[in-house]
Amino acid sequence: MSRPIDPYHPTPNPLLVVISGPSGVGKDVTLGRMKELGYPFHFVVTTTDRAPRPGEVDGADYIFVSSAEFERLIEQDELIEHAVVYGQHKGVSKAQVRQALESGQDVVMRLDVQGAATIRQLVPDAVLIFLSTESEEALTARLRARRTESEEALRTRLANAREEMKRLDEFDYVVINRTGQLDETVETIAAIIRAESCRVRQREINL
């Protein structure tokens, strides 16, 4: 945080921005819309050892690696964060993030609430954004609309969401992703990134 700043050319450090929040708040949809609108950020592609589903593109939807390669990435501390999700590994490659930051790009990634807390430990100057909904009813409705889960799975997700909502104070910003107002959500996130780039005390990302 100590780099002296030139008042005429305050070149901003690239940011590491984490979009997080409970299941159902709309993390993927929000990031998808940001990509669609062409924001000049590097959107992290998650690395996984599961097999590609029909239509999924390596390097775009996921970076697909073998389980052995994933193990190597873990062992060599080459992942910022990783988790086992339904028996399959998912993680974020340090090399990918480092490369984007070095090219001067702001890096945007999505993580669950636990993952965001992990990032805070590893990279204290990451910008952590907590995505929420306008009400628990809205959250329930969105989870229900997925129609991919049993009532029991849904109840579990809602119970988790309640616990995760309590961790809001570990985050820098909270953005309400209102039903039907996706572009407002995206604009608010863009405003946060724009504002952070103007901070006199720049964040320093070391990976």
Next chain:
Amino acid sequence: MSRPIDPYHPTPNPLLVVISGPSGVGKDVTLGRMKELGYPFHFVVTTTDRAPRPGEVDGADYIFVSSAEFERLIEQDELIEHAVVYGQHKGVSKAQVRQALESGQDVVMRLDVQGAATIRQLVPDAVLIFLSTESEEALTARLRARRTESEEALRTRLANAREEMKRLDEFDYVVINRTGQLDETVETIAAIIRAESCRVRQREINL
């Protein structure tokens, strides 16, 4: 900074935003454009004891008061900040700012660099924005374009600007007001205000 935050309704505290920077960076023009574009902020009207010039509207351009009334405001500590400019008093009424904040509006005001430093002491949670230009040449050109000053007065202003640029680290944000890019400047300031309203740790303004 301790109010617990509701993840579904994170009602933001209204902000006190100070636009500052050396003479010639474009503080007035920037604020004028923000008003023109209809941003929903309360723009502080400066109180002065000088006489209105032809065309100036009381309550819009300035709040005009007698010298006796101005003295009373100083004595009763009813001004956030005041200064003597060319033998005339200028200041910002606490009552005006308090009233706007109480109505929930974000308050935006312009101050010189010394005034901004005073505000930081009085209201630590104020948002201080340092307006700059893209180069010292641009600053010189703008001061010259005013054509209201002698070469000597201009040299004094430039010397002051150099000193004031050194105080950048007393501010929260730096925004470059590029020549011919006024709307970009205004959008960046609006982004800062939008982002600050989403902070989990809300600023607390006590006057």
